[in-house]
Amino acid sequence: MNWHNRFLQQAGWTSRLRAYLLEQAGLSGARRVLEVGCGTGAVLAGMAGSASVFGVDLDLTRLAEASRHAPRACLVCADGLCLPYPTGVFDITFCHYLLLWVSDPLQVLCEMKRLTRPGGSVLALAEPDHGARLDQPPGLATLGRLQTESLRRQGADPALGRRLESLFCQAGLSLIECGTLQEDEERVLSPAEQQLEWEVAESDLAGMIPQAEIQRLKRLDQAAVRRGRRRVVVPTYFAYGVV
């Protein structure tokens, strides 16, 4: 599984929303911007503007990859629960598909708030709610349920998205805007993206159900795609707050 390709795909889904929210947050005038949980640098690599960009991740291998994809970013291996920067040094702190993976998302948001200067912005750009995932045709609902269960077994909170607004309020951030990605609703996948979806699905389902059952679901999925009847909707939430 090439995780950078997966993260690039997800960054593609959120590109319009990210550009809009970062502009609202004042990216063009910002001096320092931090991404918490930056992974392989899929988002940092595309950051526009003259701000100095910083990235933090727990995974050293991913950070090494990020240093190739986002060479101008200043990268640090650290835990989002306890970030190694002084208070109030960033104009914008953000995360993208992170909070579902952390043991204490409120603590991470509190850390992001601590590092952001008064009047600065904290953004959670994409947090899915797999608990509300919709699969069509109905025969493929099993696939959705199994992938959601796999996320849980991997340590994620698959329904984090639905809690995002309340987490921002609990962190003491003034909420400016929140909602779900519109792009999610009618996403048509290219053949290459469909192949990537199945690389993720096969990695998710390995060990959960027999290989023959995985291949049966894959054939069902491919047949539905060919007939133009395949639809997957995972509501994905964003929130924008100020300190």
Ligand SMILES: C[S@@+](CC[C@H](N)C(=O)[O-])C[C@H]1O[C@@H](n2cnc3c(N)ncnc32)[C@H](O)[C@@H]1O
């Ligand atoms: C789904 S990836 C998203 C990567 C990147 N934000 C993107 O969208 O391309 C989540 C990342 O969060 C990192 N992560 C998980 N828990 C973390 C924590 N407590 N502190 C810092 N990073 C963490 C993982 O190592 C992983 O790289």
